[in-house]
Amino acid sequence: MMTVKKINLWSILSKCFLYFWCVFSIFVFLWVINSSLKTNREFFGNIWGIFQTPQFENYGKVWNNYRMGTYFMNSVIVVVPSVLGLLAVSAPAAYILARVDFKLKKTLTRLVSFGLGIPYQLLLVPLFFLLFDLKLINSLTGLVLVYVALSIPFTVFLLISYFASLPKSLEEAAEIDGCGPGRTFFQIMLPLAGNGLVAAGVLNFVGLWNEFLLALTLLSKDSKYTLSMGLYALQGSLQYTGDWVALFAAFTMVVIPTFILFILLSRAIVAGMTMGAVKE
Amino acid sequence: MKRSKSMIITFLAPCLILYFLLFLYPAVRAFYVSLFKWNGFTSDMKFVGLGNFRELFADRHFWSVVMANSFGIIVFGGLMTFTIAFFLSGMIASNPRGKKFMQGLIYIPSIINPVAVAILWSFIYNQQYGLLNGFLRIIGLGHIQPTWTAPDTLFWAILVAMVWMYSGFYFVILSSALERVPKDQIESAHLEGASEFRIFFQVKIPLIWDVLTTTIIYWCIMAVKEFSLLYAWGGGVDVPQEGARNLATYMYMTAFGRRVTIYRMGYSTAMGVVMLLLVVLIYLIITRVTKKESVQY
Numbered sequence: 208m209m210t211v212k213k214i215n216l217w218s219i220l221s222k223c224f225l226y227f228w229c230v231f232s233i234f235v236f237l238w239v240i241n242s243s244l245k246t247n248r249e250f251f252g253n254i255w256g257i258f259q260t261p262q263f264e265n266y267g268k269v270w271n272n273y274r275m276g277t278y279f280m281n282s283v284i285v286v287v288p289s290v291l292g293l294l295a296v297s298a299p300a301a302y303i304l305a306r307v308d309f310k311l312k313k314t315l316t317r318l319v320s321f322g323l324g325i326p327y328q329l330l331l332v333p334l335f336f337l338l339f340d341l342k343l344i345n346s347l348t349g350l351v352l353v354y355v356a357l358s359i360p361f362t363v364f365l366l367i368s369y370f371a372s373l374p375k376s377l378e379e380a381a382e383i384d385g386c387g388p389g390r391t392f393f394q395i396m397l398p399l400a401g402n403g404l405v406a407a408g409v410l411n412f413v414g415l416w417n418e419f420l421l422a423l424t425l426l427s428k429d430s431k432y433t434l435s436m437g438l439y440a441l442q443g444s445l446q447y448t449g450d451w452v453a454l455f456a457a458f459t460m461v462v463i464p465t466f467i468l469f470i471l472l473s474r475a476i477v478a479g480m481t482m483g484a485v486k487e
Numbered sequence: 488m489k490r491s492k493s494m495i496i497t498f499l500a501p502c503l504i505l506y507f508l509l510f511l512y513p514a515v516r517a518f519y520v521s522l523f524k525w526n527g528f529t530s531d532m533k534f535v536g537l538g539n540f541r542e543l544f545a546d547r548h549f550w551s552v553v554m555a556n557s558f559g560i561i562v563f564g565g566l567m568t569f570t571i572a573f574f575l576s577g578m579i580a581s582n583p584r585g586k587k588f589m590q591g592l593i594y595i596p597s598i599i600n601p602v603a604v605a606i607l608w609s610f611i612y613n614q615q616y617g618l619l620n621g622f623l624r625i626i627g628l629g630h631i632q633p634t635w636t637a638p639d640t641l642f643w644a645i646l647v648a649m650v651w652m653y654s655g656f657y658f659v660i661l662s663s664a665l666e667r668v669p670k671d672q673i674e675s676a677h678l679e680g681a682s683e684f685r686i687f688f689q690v691k692i693p694l695i696w697d698v699l700t701t702t703i704i705y706w707c708i709m710a711v712k713e714f715s716l717l718y719a720w721g722g723g724v725d726v727p728q729e730g731a732r733n734l735a736t737y738m739y740m741t742a743f744g745r746r747v748t749i750y751r752m753g754y755s756t757a758m759g760v761v762m763l764l765l766v767v768l769i770y771l772i773i774t775r776v777t778k779k780e781s782v783q784y
Contacts, residue, residue: 217683218581225578228571229589232596232651238618239607254621300502309495319506324766325514326712328738329759332752333513333520335743336527356509359502388494417600419715420735424743435715438602442609442722451616454606461603469598473591476598480656481663 236462243455250452265456273445275457277430278437285347285433286415289354290408293362296355298404301366302392306378316367322360327420335424345428353425354415362407365479369403370396406479409472413465434461521757526750527742539757549737556642557733557765560649561710567650568657568706575654576662577687590662594655601652601715608648609722612636641730649716653709657702664698665691700777707769711762714739734762 242250243265244258270276303309304316334353335344343349373396381391397404419435426432432440438461445454469476521540524533543549575593579586596604611618612635620632635644668691676686692699714735721727726744727736742755749755 215683221574221578222583224574225583225589228575229592232592235607235611235618239610242610251616254616254618255625296502296505299498303495303498307495309492315499315503318511319503321514322506322510324708324763324770325510326708326735326759326762326766328712328714328735329517329756329763330510330513331739331759332527332742332756333516334509337509337513352505353509356505359506359510363502388491392498413598417598417602417715419600419602419719420739423718424739435600435602438600438606439719442602442606442719446609446722455610458603458606461600465598465600466595469591469595473594477594477659477663480659 239455240459243452243459245452247450247452250455262452265452266460269441269453269456269460273441273453273457274429274432275434275437275441275460278432278434279460281347281432281437282416282434285350285354286412289351289358289415290412292351293355293358293411294404294408297359297362297407298366298397298400299392300359301363302370302396302400304363305367305370306373306375306396319360319363322357323364327357331420331424338425343425345426345431347431350422350425350433353421354418357421358411358415362411365407365410366400366403369400373399402475402478405472405475409468409475410479413468413476416465517756517759520753521760523753525752527752528750532753535753539754540761542754543757543761552729553732553734553737556730557711559642560646560713560733561707561769564646564649564653564710565703565706567646568654569661569703571650571654572657572661573687575658576665579658579662580665590659593658596652596654597656599652602719604648604652605716605719605722608644608651609636609720611648612644636730638729641728643730645717645720645731649713652716653706657706660698660702661695664695668694696777700773703777704770704773707773708766711735711765711769734758734765738762 241258242254244261244263245256246262249256249259270279304312304319338344338346338349338353341349343352377395377399378391381395386395417435418433419439422433422436423439426436429440438457441457442454445451445457522534522536522538524535524538525531579590579593583589599607610616614620614632614634617635619635623629623631633640672690672694673686676690681689712735713733717731717733717736718727718739720731726740732740738755738758741749741751741758743750
């Protein structure tokens with residue numbers, strides 16, 4: 208049932224604000240995409256003008272000459288295994304911590320929960336030298352291991368809340384049917400927590416795809432840069448050379464995959480986020 | 488149900504080994520490192536006790552710039568972000584046309600790469616070719632042409648970008664909490680003649696109190712840790728200017744800064760410890776202050 212709506216100044220103002228907010232974002236994105244298809248001469252001549260003929264070679268130049276292609280592939284090589292590895296180690300652990308009673312359960316859960324609050328900056332220096340000793344600086348493998356380890360607390364807690372919400376009778380029924388504990392986990396519990404796995408996967412994917420601090424610390428070789436790092440380096444050099452349109456193209460290239468992912472998976476993203484906030 | 492010890496161990500081990508080795512061990516070691524003077528690349532670590540902390544707390548730059556900015560982000564950034572998030576969720580809740588589309592549009596900036604956000608806003612703020620000054624020229628205020636990222640306004644310029652980036656995240660969380668508020672409570676308040684304003688503060692806020700506190704704690708922790716946008720702001724060409732220096736960027740620059748090499752590992756890690764203490768302190772204060780007022784429904 209609807210309540211009577213009063214039309215007052217307050218609601219008009221906030222409505223204007225909503226539209227302003229949305230129009231601003233759309234406009235800015237369109238402006239960047241439009242600028243990425245101009246020539247530098249066109250852009251510097253008139254920042255508002257529409258491109259004459261679309262300069263797709265801006266994208267080619269950024270992808271090949273400025274090595275965004277390499278950075279993109281590095282990001283894929285780092286982020287995909289990180290997310291898969293993360294789920295592979297976190298799901299069984301979360302299952303045990305959520306549903307099995309054993310002596311150290313409380314202590315271990317608490318230890319993992321510390322990780323939720325510790326700023327990465329605390330461990331940055333020791334971590335750098337630990338990886339240095341392990342010869343994993345400038346190594347994508349090293350970065351994957353670090354990404355997995357540092358994302359464990361968030362992921363485990365998100366998955367614990369999914370596993371904990373499953374009814375206890377499921378395991379009992381499985382046992383009566385002669386299903387061993389291992390099979391119970393893989394064939395019954397894991398599929399039921401599927402939404403949780405998707406949510407955890409997507410949220411971590413986005414987080415790691417955009418990760419900057421650790422990549423900046425642990426990678427110093429141009430050929431190993433991930434997208435964040437590459438974009439950061441590119442920004443410095445392109446502003447210096449005045450090749451703005453290439454920078455616009457680089458921006459678009461970095462942002463588009465996130466847009467696509469969001470459009471495809473927005474449900475899972477929102478579900479995971481609100482779950483995290485409510486259960487924390 | 489009985490589960491063998493061996494299963495518990497196999498299920499937990501990979502996760503815990505990685506976590507202990509690459510997360511907890513370096514975190515604990517940080518406390519040790521923070522007590523030394525060390526440039527990192529020699530084994531020469533000189534024990535200075537709490538010397539790093541003493542030096543840090545006596546450093547005026549640390550308080551007047553670094554800490555001031557960190558708190559500025561927490562407080563002013565927080566106020567702006569939450570006000571905007573509430574505003575937007577209130578409007579979205581009234582089911583305007585294109586609701587789904589606008590929800591997505593509001594959320595998207597928070598999943599864009601922060602380095603890209605820094606670049607985007609440098610396009611907006613650029614003195615000569617930026618959107619903002621271009622707009623001023625169109626509406627006939629071309630003679631003003633402010634330098635938005637001048638040293639004295641840089642912090643605020645970045646803060647606006649940050650609020651734009653993060654509002655969507657808090658918008659999603661708060662609006663999903665507000666949606667769960669029972670409709671009959673709002674309706675009965677309406678029938679009693681309460682204004683929208685009063686309903687918001689006296690009915691809705693208490694009902695989403697738990698989510699709101701968690702979200703505020705989350706904001707504070709995130710604000711303390713905020714690094715990417717601030718560090719990338721410099722455009723990869725120099726160390727963060729004063730307006731972009733908070734605990735996180737200053738700490739990074741002290742240890743690993745590429746343009747100005749400082750390599751003060753102990754001193755930098757002491758700042759990491761300060762960050763952790765700040766997070767713990769904020770957590771304790773907020774949970775204590777907000778505990779009593781929770782309302783169950």
